Amino acid sequence: MAAVTTSTERSLNKLAIVGVLIVTMIFLAPIYWIASTAFKPRNLATTIPPTVLFQPEISPFVKLFTKRSQLRTAPTPEQYAAAPWWERLVFDGGEKVVRSGRGEVQWSGYPNRFMNSLIVAITSTVLAVGMGTFTAYGFSRFKIKGEQDLLFFILSTRMLPPVVVAIPMFLMYRVVGLNDTHWGLIILYTAFNLSFSVWLMKGFMDEIPKEYEEAALVDGYTRMEAFFKIVLPEAATGIAATAVFCFITAWNEYAFALIMTNRRAQTAPPFIPSQVGSGLSDWTVIAAGTFLFLLPVAIFTFLLRNHLLRGMSFGAIRK
Amino acid sequence: MATAVMTTLDPNSRSAARGMSDLTIRNLFIIPTIVFLIVFNIFPLIYSLGYSFTDFRASSAAPANFVGLQNYRELLNDPFIWSNFAITAKYVIVSVVGQVVVGFGVALLLNRDIPLKGLLTTLLLLPMMLSMAVVGLFWKLLYDPSFGIINYTLGLGSFEWLSNPDMALYAVAITDIWMWSPFVMLLSLAGLSAVPKHLYEAAAIDRAGSFYTFFRITLPLVAPILMIAIIFRTMEAFKTFDLAYILTSQPTTEVISIRLYKMAFQEWQTGRSCALAYIVLIMILAITNIYVKYLNKVKER
Structure with a gap:
């Protein structure tokens, strides 16, 4: 086999490595994009140019599991302070978690x-x-x-x-x-x-x-x-x-x-x-x-x- | 067919003296599966064959009237149905050719000394394992004309992919190519790694060009496995539903499965949809037959 490994063969190999890396990146890009969007603040999800670097958040997951409605008026500081951390994330996005009459959190369909x-x-x-x-x-x-x-x-x-x-x-x-x-x-x-x-x-x-x-x-x-x-x-x-x-x-x-x-x-x-x-x-x-x-x-x-x-x-x- | 299972097997086998005979065990192991498949796959098909000769509508209480071959006759003379078949054919060709070119190409690249080859191969295989429906959904985000990363990366401005009747089918095919090229790659890699090294060495000694080596050594030896990939993908592309249904609602992407779905569950033309289902079914069985022949052929090697 050594006889076949000429210098052209070696440079071809290097080319193949570069090619494979590029292809892998292209193939993984859509998956990376959906995964990274899952951790974005809402206002950065659909920007042009696309946001690549951002502070990851888990608010999308909180929203995924809860039923929410638009906030008409901003929460009072007391309301905000009384809410658990995950509920504050929803407040920050301009929404509130829907609760039943007895205060139970309503789940989404997910x-x-x-x-x-x-x-x-x-x-x-x-x-x-x-x-x-x-x-x-x-x-x-x-x-x-x-x-x-x-x-x-x-x-x-x-x-x-x-x-x-x-x-x-x-x-x-x-x-x-x-x-x-x-x-x-x-x-x-x-x-x-x-x-x-x-x-x-x-x-x-x-x-x-x-x-x-x-x-x-x-x-x-x-x-x-x-x-x-x-x-x-x-x-x-x-x-x-x-x-x-x-x-x-x-x-x-x-x-x-x-x-x-x-x-x-x-x-x-x-x-x-x-x-x-x-x-x-x-x-x-x-x-x-x-x-x-x-x-x-x-x-x-x-x-x-x-x-x-x-x-x-x-x-x-x-x- | 089930009766074929019940042929005699030596009831006096060695193990039969104690416990159940091999014959009993064989029937116990095989018959439930055959019965299950007959009840839940074959029986429904017989049921729908019956309905295909009627004007039954599942949405109304009116009883089904026997109409003979009318459904089939009308379907086969319906230019719209033929255009659905034409769309499907175009989709099959674009997406399967794309998958073979990309998949086989990447396999050729990977069939060398590449560091982390195993990891890279596994990563490349990821798309084909994902749910078609969910893939369709997030490609919608990628294709979006105003904030999609595809237009941004390619500098296409606000190019319409999915709401453009001329482009939508290609957009669906591109997503399918992204998803299923890895499948062709996987099978091609298996074929490529089975080509004996000494053939290449002999070709090198004979100073054969790389062109000659590829067409005379590589391709013929990989061809049977590549054929399996091509037939399987053709069959799957022919049946395609999820991706096109989720990505767009253009009339130009109405492949035959979508037409069938709409006919059955939106227009509630149950009898007619059963007839169309049968036309599709016969085509699929023909391809399956060829597919299994190739599977057995490769298995024997």
């Missing part, structure tokens, strides 16, 4: 939507990965007539456009009363992720040597015991990676949530955009909501980094 997203994503992930792991083991270890056709059938259910599935599901849910419920979305996301989970887990199962279980069977384990005591621990990494992928998919999903929910079970993706365009939108609050929503995905992406290729190719490319 925390509720965030919880809905968590409930729906976690439950559907557990179901999809649970069923997917068993099924993948079945496909991996046993002879199945028409195996390829069945696997194609399973994958094709994942490829259906959400709106196509949503029309009949909406009509059926209306009959059984599942519209705008957590279970309605959980079922849809489980079905959507199940096919993915089967394909990905099958790849992980195929990698666990059959000899492990065979040795266990010889030692007197039943097949079930061998599955739970030998195979599952071996597949733990694969299960975790699959679960994170399923979680992210369910967490991010928009079209089903838009169609199937409107209030009680609404998740964050249809809720966050609905806040834009209602009067003068406060971009710092929208950015704060976006930031909190994207944060778990960013962390998971980092944890998943070695499995991204595999997950994105449905387990076909393993490397």
Whole structure:
């Protein structure tokens, strides 16, 4: 290899490094921008030229979680002094936190939507990965007539456009009363992720040597015991990676949530955009909501980094 | 198809003597998934196939009347639907070509000795993991004609991206390219790293130009994986809904999924929308078929 590393090769390498750095900066700029907007004072969010350096604030997050109204008159010094620190941040922005007659702080719609997203994503992930792991083991270890056709059938259910599935599901849910419920979305996301989970887990199962279980069977384990005591621990990494992928998919999903929910079970993706365009939108609050929503995905992406290729190719490319 | 699962498997297997037989376990493990998918994916499709032959409107209490193939006939003769398909095709081409050029290009840059390569790759992959709807939302901020950083950075003044009928579709495609080039990059990198080093060394000894090396060695060897990326992205771009729906409401960005959504849930032409859904479905299944063929092909290597 040393013979190939000429001086032109080395300068090409330097050029590539510069290129990669520039590309990375361009790709991260939108994410940086939304994250930094989440910490800006409102008057600096939409300036020209754009504000890059500023004193970060957490007032957008306070506003995100509370219901607010315009201040008609400035708060008296006593009112201001009596208010907790976070409420003063809202006063500083020319607004006040809405309180009930008994003085309880009124929450905005956001925390509720965030919880809905968590409930729906976690439950559907557990179901999809649970069923997917068993099924993948079945496909991996046993002879199945028409195996390829069945696997194609399973994958094709994942490829259906959400709106196509949503029309009949909406009509059926209306009959059984599942519209705008957590279970309605959980079922849809489980079905959507199940096919993915089967394909990905099958790849992980195929990698666990059959000899492990065979040795266990010889030692007197039943097949079930061998599955739970030998195979599952071996597949733990694969299960975790699959679960994170399923979680992210369910967490991010928009079209089903838009169609199937409107209030009680609404998740964050249809809720966050609905806040834009209602009067003068406060971009710092929208950015704060976006930031909190994207944060778990960013962390998971980092944890998943070695499995991204595999997950994105449905387990076909393993490397 | 479910019956295919129930073929015989040796009920007298070694483990069958104790506990359940392999046959029972296999059926126990596989059948629930198949049933679940049939109930929640296939059955709804059969249900909507039925409605596609009616004039049913979910917004009215009037019973559905059987109209035969009328919905299909009218849809296929509707120039507006064809223009939705044309918009979708244009969107697919612009965004997939963009993703392949950017994604493959960046992969070529990354396929060298680069410090912190792992970290940079992970950072570059971030956009594709994010929610399309939320990405659409914050690109609205970036595209804003008066305070968006895109116009500011490029010195475009108050150029209209999203409310300009000629530009809106490209704006959506650019966002899609930003989001999904990393996907093409990821797969291309896998393909590139699998090209045996000795081929390049042999080419260097033969004094082959870099042009020749690229087209005769790199490209043909990466092609199958690149094909997977292209087919998958084509399929996803064809189905696109979230980004275009959130970014703009221009008639020039009304891709087929948006038309379908409006027909079903805003105009409440339920029967007709079921028919359109079927037309889209058949197209998607055709692409899926090709996709799975490629997946299996690459898997075998």
